[in-house]
Amino acid sequence: MKLEGGKISSSHLTFLIVGFILGSSLILSPGMAAKHDAWLAVLVGLGEGLVFTLIYLTLAMRFPGKTLVQYNDIIFGPYLGKVISLGYLWFFFHLGSLVLRNFGDFLTSMIYPETPIAVFIILTTLVCASAVRNGIEVITRCSLILVVFTVFSVLGTIILLAQDMKFTNLLPVLDLPLKEFIKASHSAATFPFGETVVFLMVIAFLDNVKQAKISTLTALIVAGLLLVLSLLRNTAVLGVTEGIHVYPSYQVIRLIKIAKILTRLEIIVAVNLLTMGFLKISVCYYATVLGLAQLLNLRSYLPLVFPVGVLMVSLSILQFDSVIENIFFAFEIYPYYSLPFEVGFPLLSLIIAIIRGIPKQEEEKGNRKQDSVDNI
Secondary structure (H helix, E strand, O other), X not given: OOOOXXXXXXXXXXXXXXXXXXXXXXXXXXXXXXHHHHXXXXXXXXXXXXXXXXXXXXXXXXOXXXXXXXXXXXXXXXXXXXXXXXXXXXXXXXXHHHHHHHHHHHHHHHOOOOOOHHHHHHHHHHHHHHHHHHOHHHHHHHHHHHHHHHHHHHHHHHHHOHHHOOHHHHOOOOOOOHHHHHHHHHHHHHOOHHHHHHHHHOHHHEOOHHHHXXXXXXXXXXXXXXXXXXXXXXXXHHHHHHHHOOOHHHXXXXXXXXXXXXXXXXXXXXXXXXXHHHHHHHHHHHHHHHHHHHHOOOOOOHXXXXXHHHHHHHHHHHOOOOHHHXXXXXXXXXXXXXXXXXXXXXXXXXXXXXXXOOOHHHHHHHHHHHHHHHHO
């Protein structure tokens, strides 16, 4: 049963993954617990995230043309496989609602304090729903323009803030306890690099699956380096005051003032950040409705787009009472909550597939059945 007729190229996948990783990471800076060593924590977290991604890619390459939901049934059987798939779909759905809430909190805290958060969450979901209804090919094409603009924005702000940077703010390096640094780097690995597990629902639609590894790893490295540069910028400009800001990237960009001409650039950058959030939410939203349609054996995922969107909006609004609760969950609970979905189940699936000789075993069964039919 084919629910998605679109095909994406490896270059499109690279842009989409870069946008996905940047997503809310440019607002809620990963590795914040490491303070002025946050950039180093993200760099170490990138290394851990690359290991996670190699597990995902190895698993995906064993089942070309199939999504995570489809090969869970092959690996674990039709019953246990569906239970595990439901767990993944909950994670994708919950991740989408978390990103929605991140951007809702950001807008109400920094730009529109008098506007109810529900307004931003509902409007963002409507835009993402429109993209999801048009399929993964449309979402990836959006990323081509939006990601390029974001990359130029990050690099441009670094250049414009060069005169305000004091690299002594980065010293001393690694002066916090090793235990805290490892915790911060692991947090950076799970958010945002480990979240690329959602692309196990997307890689199946590549026009050349053999290029998935190069495209995905390239995207992780590019996005990781951009995050490191943005964290270096924030620390070099804000120094010790970085820790008191909930959204340090936004605060840094507000400081840009060149000849009283280039000022108030934070609004442009805020719009830019929202575009990355749009890509991340859309991918999570798409993975949820596509996977649910495959579980329910539907002919199309379109009937699920509206009800899943309503549920995502509801969860996004109700799950936290304040920005502080959201940030506490992101940096204290999420690194452990996400581990089964980002490492546990994918690694277990790969080990079982290797031990059982899947999918070669399935291909041999299919060939034997075909030979029996031919003989009859």
